[in-house]
Amino acid sequence: MSSNNSNIPDFCQGIQHFGEKWPDFDKHAAQAVIAEGHSAIDNSADDSSVYQTLLAADALRYLTLQVTGSKGSGHPGGYASSAEAHAALMMLGHTNVVTEVGHHAPGFYSSMFLDCSLEDMGIHTMDDMMQRFRERDGLLGHLSGAIPGLLAPAGPLGQGQHFAMAGAYLHRDKLFPVTIGDGGMGEPYVLNSMMHFHTAYPEVTNFLPCLIWNGYSQEHHSMVSLHDNAQMIDYWTGHGFDEVILIDAKDFDDSDQQGAYVDSSYFSLTQRLAFTKAVLQGIDAAAQSAMGGKLTAFIIKQLKGTGVHTVGAKSHNLYPADTLDQPHIIDGLKRRALPAEAWQLVRDNLRRAGGGPAARTVVTEGELECAPLPELMMKEFAKGENAVPSTAMGELVGQVGKSDARYVVTNADGNEASAMKNINDVLKIRHPTQDALYNQEPNGQVYEPLNEDACAGFAAGLALFGSRSIWLSYESFAINGWPIMQTVAQAMAELRRKTPSTVCMFTAGALEQGRNGWTHQRPEIENYFAAMMRNGNSYPLFPCDANSIQVAYEYATASYNKSMVIIASKSPLPVYMTLEESRQAMEQGAATIYESASGSKGTVVFAVTGDMIFLPVFEARDKLESEGYKVRIVAVVNPRRLYRPTDIAWDTVSQPDGQFMDDDQFNALFDGDALLAVSGGPSAALEPVLIRTRAPRRDTFCWKRGETTASPAEIMAFNGITADAMMSCVEGFFASKKVA
Numbered sequence: 001m002s003s004n005n006s007n008i009p010d011f012c013q014g015i016q017h018f019g020e021k022w023p024d025f026d027k028h029a030a031q032a033v034i035a036e037g038h039s040a041i042d043n044s045a046d047d048s049s050v051y052q053t054l055l056a057a058d059a060l061r062y063l064t065l066q067v068t069g070s071k072g073s074g075h076p077g078g079y080a081s082s083a084e085a086h087a088a089l090m091m092l093g094h095t096n097v098v099t100e101v102g103h104h105a106p107g108f109y110s111s112m113f114l115d116c117s118l119e120d121m122g123i124h125t126m127d128d129m130m131q132r133f134r135e136r137d138g139l140l141g142h143l144s145g146a147i148p149g150l151l152a153p154a155g156p157l158g159q160g161q162h163f164a165m166a167g168a169y170l171h172r173d174k175l176f177p178v179t180i181g182d183g184g185m186g187e188p189y190v191l192n193s194m195m196h197f198h199t200a201y202p203e204v205t206n207f208l209p210c211l212i213w214n215g216y217s218q219e220h221h222s223m224v225s226l227h228d229n230a231q232m233i234d235y236w237t238g239h240g241f242d243e244v245i246l247i248d249a250k251d252f253d254d255s256d257q258q259g260a261y262v263d264s265s266y267f268s269l270t271q272r273l274a275f276t277k278a279v280l281q282g283i284d285a286a287a288q289s290a291m292g293g294k295l296t297a298f299i300i301k302q303l304k305g306t307g308v309h310t311v312g313a314k315s316h317n318l319y320p321a322d323t324l325d326q327p328h329i330i331d332g333l334k335r336r337a338l339p340a341e342a343w344q345l346v347r348d349n350l351r352r353a354g355g356g357p358a359a360r361t362v363v364t365e366g367e368l369e370c371a372p373l374p375e376l377m378m379k380e381f382a383k384g385e386n387a388v389p390s391t392a393m394g395e396l397v398g399q400v401g402k403s404d405a406r407y408v409v410t411n412a413d414g415n416e417a418s419a420m421k422n423i424n425d426v427l428k429i430r431h432p433t434q435d436a437l438y439n440q441e442p443n444g445q446v447y448e449p450l451n452e453d454a455c456a457g458f459a460a461g462l463a464l465f466g467s468r469s470i471w472l473s474y475e476s477f478a479i480n481g482w483p484i485m486q487t488v489a490q491a492m493a494e495l496r497r498k499t500p501s502t503v504c505m506f507t508a509g510a511l512e513q514g515r516n517g518w519t520h521q522r523p524e525i526e527n528y529f530a531a532m533m534r535n536g537n538s539y540p541l542f543p544c545d546a547n548s549i550q551v552a553y554e555y556a557t558a559s560y561n562k563s564m565v566i567i568a569s570k571s572p573l574p575v576y577m578t579l580e581e582s583r584q585a586m587e588q589g590a591a592t593i594y595e596s597a598s599g600s601k602g603t604v605v606f607a608v609t610g611d612m613i614f615l616p617v618f619e620a621r622d623k624l625e626s627e628g629y630k631v632r633i634v635a636v637v638n639p640r641r642l643y644r645p646t647d648i649a650w651d652t653v654s655q656p657d658g659q660f661m662d663d664d665q666f667n668a669l670f671d672g673d674a675l676l677a678v679s680g681g682p683s684a685a686l687e688p689v690l691i692r693t694r695a696p697r698r699d700t701f702c703w704k705r706g707e708t709t710a711s712p713a714e715i716m717a718f719n720g721i722t723a724d725a726m727m728s729c730v731e732g733f734f735a736s737k738k739v740a
Contacts, residue, residue, distance in 0.1 A: 008340045011113075011347065014126030016066065016324065019337035022055075023269060029055065029341070032348035033091075039355040040093030044284040045277070049091065052349060054276040055338065056087035056114075059346045061265075061307040062336040063110035063126070069324040069333070070130035074141065077305040077315025078181055079107030081214035084264070084276050085300045086111065088283040089177050089210075095354030096167060096362050098152045099179040100160030100190070102142030103218070103316065108150060109139045115350040117149030117359035145464065146494030149358030149365070152464060153491045157184035159457060159484050161209060165197050166461030168207035170406065171363050175287050177208040177298075183217030185224045189453045191239040196449040197458070198240050198295050200430045208290045209297045210283075211236075214304035215261040216313040228260075232299065242294040245282045249275055249302035265307035265335065308332050367497050368466025371404040373558060378550045380579050386572040387546035389611055390419045390507045393553045393568070397470060398426030400557060401445045404468055409446045410455035411472040418472065418507040419570035456481025456504075460488040463502045468557065475506035475567060475681075476513065476522040486532065489563035493537045493653035501562040505553070507570045510703060511612045511680045511712040518706030521715070523681030529565050530684035533640045536649035536656070538563040540685055541586070542609040544593065544635040545575040548582035552637070555586050561655035567681070569612050571712075576614070576635065589641030589661050590634050590669055590689075594621065599630025602673035604730050606633045607689045613680035616716055619723035624730060634669050642666065642688035666692055674733045676701060676726055680716075697733045701726060 008018070022029075028051035033041050041049040060083045061076075068074030078101060079086075089097055090111065099108065112118050113129050121138075123129050132138030139147065143154040152163035164178035180190060194209065213232065215225045224232065229246055236244045250257075252275040255266040264275050279300060286298040305315025309322070309332030322329055338346075355361045376396050381387045394415070401407045401423075409415070415423045421439075428444030439446075447458060452473060459471040473481070485502055492499060506525075513520035532538035539562060543549035549568050556564030576593040577585060585591035590607070604624055606617050614633070621631045636642065645660050675695035677686040683702040690698060701721045709715040716722060 009344045009347070011125050012340070012343050014130060015343070017333045017337040018340050019334070021339045021341065024051070025339065025341070028052065029345055032345050032352070034349045034352040036352065038352060040353060041091050044092065044280045050273055050277040050280055052345065053084070053087050053091045053280050054273060055342050056091065056346050056349060057083035057276065058307065058336050059114060059338055059343065060087060060107055060110050062333060062338065063113060064106045065308045065329070065332055065336065066126070066324065067110065067130055067133050068106050068318045069322060069329045071134050072318055072320045072323045073134055074106050075103035075317050076106060076308045077311070078183070078212065078214065079104040080308045080315065081302050081304050081306045082107065082179055082212040082300065083307065084279040085210055085212065085283060085298070086179065088280045090350055090353045091280070092284055092287060093354050094175045094177055094287055095358050096151060096174055097177045097179070098160050098163045098167070099143065099154045100157060100184055101179060101181040101212070102154040104179065105139070105141060105143045105154070106133070108143055109133070109147065111350065112147065112149045112358060114347050115149065115353065116347070116357045120148040120359050144494055145364060145491045146496065149362060151362055151364045152461070153487050155487060156483050158190050158453065159487060161190055161194055162457030162461040162484065163464065164207040164209070165194070165204070166458060166465045167363060168204050169201065170368065170462070170465055170467055172204065172206060174363065175206050175208055175291055177210050179210045179212055182211060182213045182215070182222040182224050185222065189451055191236070192451060193449065193454040193457060195239040196451070196454055199432060200447055203293070205290050205293055205295050208286055211297065211299040213299055213301040216304040216316070218316050219313050221313070229301070236297045240295055241297045243286070243289045243296040244299065245286045245296070246299040246301065247275070247278045247282045252278070261301065261303040263303045263306045263311055307336055364465060367499070370466070370468060370500065371406070374399055374403040376550070376554055378579055381546050381575045383575050383578065385575055387575055388419050388570060388572050389543060389546045389549040389568040390505070390570040391422060392546035393505060393549045393566070394420035394422040396550055396553050397423050400468065401427040406467045407445060408459065408462055408469045409472060410459045410469065411446065411448055412450050412452050412455050413474050413477065414448065415446065415472060418474070420472065452477050452481035453484065457484045460484050460502050463500050464488050464491060466499050468500045469503070471504045473504070473506050474520065475509045475525060476520045478504070478506050479522065479525045479528070482525065482528065485563060489532065489535065489538055492561040492563070493535060495561060495654045498560045498655060501556060501559040501564050503556045503564045505566040505568065507568060509567065509569060509612070509680060510706060511715055512569055512571055514709035514711055514715045517708035521706030523703050526567065526681040527684040530639070530687060532563065533643065534648055536651070536653040537561060539638065539640045540565045540567065542567050542637050542639070542685065543582070544608070544611050544614060544637060545573060545577060547575055547579050548577055548585065548635070548637055551579060551582040551586050561653070567610070571612060573611050574614070585635060585637045587659070588665065589638045590636045592632055592669060593635045594618070594631070594633040596625055596630040596632070599625065599628055601628040602734060603630045603632060605670055605672035605675045605695060606631070606678055607636050607670060607675060607686055608633065608678045609636045609639065609685045610680040612712055613678055613721065616721055616723045616726070617678055620726040623723055623727045629730065632672060636686060636689060639685050639688050642692070644692065647688070667694060670695065674698065674730055676729065678721065679703065680721070699729050
């Protein structure tokens with residue numbers, strides 16, 4: 001029923017329904033069980049603590065349904081089945097909570113509202129929260145680490161556990177629970193990634209996966225809905241978990257519900273409290289087990305939609321007709337409505353839990369102190385000599401790792417295969433089997449799960465949480481892990497704090513993988529990186545040689561809140577620039593590495609991204625010069641700097657970088673009678689050149705598709721990237737008098 005109670009707290013302005021006091025309310029809810037100055041309940045078996053945990057769970061359910069109903073949009077059902085578990089974690093003081101489930105966002109926002117964290121956004125009342133929900137500069141539809149008190153983003157399934165493991169790795173004295181939905185259990189790498197992490201870091205057990213097993217996914221039954229409890233426990237123990245604590249609401253049902261999954265909100269209050277007590281004690285035991293050195297999982301099993309407007313997959317999402325004036329939404333809210341006195345009690349508990357509002361206390365609300373970067377001892381290769389770019393960079397990776405004990409290198413296919421064995425020599429592969437021949441040691445800093453998602457996830461999580469890392473991969477396989485890097489790049493763009501950039505280096509590009517065929521020739525991912533440049537904090541870097549890759553690594557590693565991707569080869573290639581020239585090129589975006597002294601027929605400019613791709617370009621230079629053309633070859637090493645400021649959302653991101661090449665510099669590099677944009681990958685990275693150039697005629701030479709070949713030259717020829725083709729193109733321009 002509605003209430004006009006003058007004792008309603010100010011923050012409840014906007015709450016539409018209040019209920020009657022529960023039985024024994026005055027006995028068990030006379031005062032908050034987390035006292036001022038305390039950070040958690042004292043005893044998970046205490047009846048008053050159980051009672052107030054259930055009040056918190058219902059408060060979270062109520063807010064979740066009302067805030068989603070305010071917009072007829074959002075996802076209440078999945079979170080509703082997790083409410084007792086989330087409330088228990090908070091009441092026990094474990095507030096460094098991440099989630100795999102972006103659809104649980106309204107519940108997490110409700111928890112941050114109750115603990116006062118959202119006040120940092122100017123959200124003080126329920127009216128404020130409803131107004132800002134799913135709106136720009138408000139509470140976006142899926143979680144973001146930019147929301148005060150929330151540690152990490154959540155959107156694509158299968159990502160949350162990486163953030164929990166990164167947090168656990170960096171903060172061994174804190175528990176990092178991660179809620180996982182059984183709808184996401186169809187993603188096989190969720191448990192796989194935790195199993196590999198535990199094998200590599202057996203001492204790091206202070207993360208706690210909490211499975212919200214409610215029987216449904218987004219629009220249908222979950223793929224594990226037919227498992228019985230023993231099968232589910234076996235599933236987790238089969239992935240290396242020493243302790244699996246499962247609390248099944250069915251065991252407490254006194255409402256005669258049918259099926260394996262039940263809605264605990266229909267139990268009698270006595271049985272609701274008994275279920276809540278089991279959850280609270282189960283979470284407590286799981287937390288102690290995880291903090292005590294056992295790999296532990298907690299599972300809460302109850303029906304999706306518990307306590308809201310409907311159940312099953314139908315509870316997952318609200319639609320425009322599901323508004324606060326609709327009877328089924330009103331009925332759902334009234335069922336969960338709390339007495340006015342309960343709201344202040346719940347707020348007092350949750351704002352004290354964990355030592356204060358999460359916006360003040362969780363680990364990501366401050367900058368993690370990093371070891372100072374060493375002065376990198378670079379090797380200057382002479383112009384004209386051949387050197388392996390990836391090997392040159394590997395030396396620097398080893399130096400950073402030796403100076404920063406937390407630094408982690410991740411790689412699935414192996415550093416040695418990418419001519420970076422020097423990293424393994426210095427930092428060692430983290431492996432339980434010690435073997436000097438393979439550089440394996442239990443305490444190594446090179447993390448090598450054979451899963452690009454696990455590599456990308458751990459590296460991205462470490463960077464987001466404030467520590468340095470690098471993900472090394474074959475360019476052809478990077479797409480398997482890139483989505484979490486994109487997620488974190490966006491999160492970094494929003495953060496209110498500095499954090500080291502994500503750094504990646506992708507080797508064995510298409511041109512080097514002829515014998516392996518098209519399975520190893522997928523440079524199309526460079527289009528992905530190129531599209532992200534416009535975000536404002538994403539930088540694909542194309543060092544042209546072994547000197548410039550060292551500068552690229554230095555540039556990337558010293559940056560903050562950005563996504564840095566280095567593309568380079570593992571083959572011996574000519575050196576074109578000194579270290580100092582490379583630094584200037586990286587800062588400006590591009591540099592001329594060759595220019596003819598003269599030419600009577602006109603000037604041909606090559607704008608090039610890559611390193612091996614310069615071989616046919618210089619061959620074309622020889623042909624063109626012999627025919628009387630002047631040639632300028634420009635290495636485009638940092639194309640993001642070549643855009644115009646208005647092309648990039650640079651001023652919308654954290655740690656903004658507004659440096660762009662001005663028109664005079666740009667024209668000095670790229671003005672000519674004809675311009676050829678050349679890439680060993682796709683052409684998108686050269687877009688800033690193509691949209692700004694004043695050259696009257698231009699063309700592109702770039703990747704088309706893969707094939708099995710005996711040499712890089714043959715795969716380039718298959719794609720039409722040859723000196724003869726470039727020569728023919730230029731001659732066509734001039735012969736048809738398209739160029740004055």
